[in-house]
Amino acid sequence: MNVVDSDFVIVGGGLAGSVAAYRLSEFGDVTLLSKAPPTKSNSYAAQGGIAAAIGPQDSPSLHAADTIAAGAALCRPDMVAMLTERAPGVIRWLNGLGVTFDQHLSGEFALGLEGAHRHRRILHAGGDATGRKVMEVILAALQQIPTIQRETNIQVLGLAQRRDGSVAGAWGQSACHPGQPILFRARRATILATGGVGQLYLRSTNPVGASGDGIALAYCAGAPVRNLEFVQFHPTALDDNEQQCFLISEAVRGAGGVLVDGDGTPIMQDHPLRDLAPRDVVARVIYQYITRRQPVYLDCRRISGFAELFPTIYRHCVSRGRNPAVDLLPVSPAAHFMMGGVLAEMDGTTGVSGLYAIGEVASTGVHGANRLASNSLLECVTMALTLADSMKRSTMVYRKTDMHLDVEDPIALFTPDAPEVIREVQSVMWAAAGIVRDEMSLLAGLEQLNILSERYPQSPSVITARCIVQSALLRKESRGAHYRLDYPSQRPELNGWDNVLSQSGRSPV
């Protein structure tokens, strides 16, 4: 058996995993695994920016208030306070590393506005290429560090557990060598940074591979997962029938883009925040039009300098024959972001010893039932830095001999999902647990997933999808991104109620 030892094993090379690798390498050797190159991560695709209260009229408490309002009485206020207070420091840290955020000619940061933010606090890099620009700087920094071993073609298919249940590494497999798992043993910590679940849905802004492996890995290792019913559907993905839908960032509406129907009539006029209403509200309004077979468009024609402000979006739309300065852009919602995830503290600690979760795969409670725009890149960096600080303070190091004795027990590894399995899951999830759900759709979806699970018992996508559907069944109310036709109201008595699944408690599998 092939075995690789290091202090830290990180699963996922997006922003959360890469920042963690960078900082942890200061006091240990790191193995950074990902199943796809970094260009195929949510982090690389991020357009809009990173939120931080650095404007003159702004403060972390105002940022926290907007985050909590968007979260629909489900955020953990202590976590939100931590995130928003650390945000200006995160920007300074990224700036120090070499990330150049867009500035006005005066030299001040150019702060943008996005949905449900009441102040300008979104920092961009390269206009609408923030994720790519930030990732390029971090990846360049990683290349200089010899104690980081990066593997970009290894899918992790199981966690290596000791007899007491604690995690001491991960089992991975290269796509080039199926059937030859490698044990990546971790002396100090195994960190999940596997991103989101968007690819479990027919329409998604997420890259192929963002199918919730980390949730399945953690869940099967006994870690509690929380609030998985809250999947954010971004209202404005370009409607051009591609598997990975191209996102038209909310910043475009922040700059004056208006959602209109086929007659050119604005469709968000009735909401006090109009086109910048919370994403779930806008997504449902568009969904209602689309289910009546009435197309919805984003009208960007009044935005002056669109090509300079949003170069990535401009280039993509023009390549699809739509010039935003002249044409209306057809849009419809697509699965975008998982608010729930593996229950974790800000330093990534989960319910299982030795296992950490950071970034989108984690549920710290900062997003509640609906994420405030541009808070997730911030969460990735904040969690990675907090994790590294806490690891630096910790003195717990496992002896190599213990590792040899304990983690080599045979375990049931996942089977990488074939494209046809993913496609079946996507159809089920879109119909059962999409933008609107009810008991009938969810029960039908669960039944179909149960059948899939008999056919593909070791499929990570099926396991995660079942957890999502089960969670959506258990929350008998509508709140934030979770909208149930049979329970259309928010139930105040469920404010602050977390929907937790674990193998040792309620279990969908």
Ligand SMILES: Cc1cc2nc3c(=O)[nH]c(=O)nc-3n(C[C@H](O)[C@H](O)[C@H](O)COP(=O)(O)OP(=O)(O)OC[C@H]3O[C@@H](n4cnc5c(N)ncnc54)[C@H](O)[C@@H]3O)c2cc1C
């Ligand atoms: C189009 C788009 C635009 C966005 N815009 C913004 C924005 O403007 N601002 C904002 O704050 N947020 C934005 N988001 C959300 C944000 O980008 C993500 O939440 C964040 O980047 C997640 O980072 P991450 O490091 O947790 O995961 P990711 O960046 O998705 O990285 C996940 C990594 O895990 C790897 N992986 C997954 N499973 C396995 C496995 N089994 N084995 C090995 N490796 C595995 C993947 O290969 C990948 O390297 C956007 C998202 C999208 C899709």
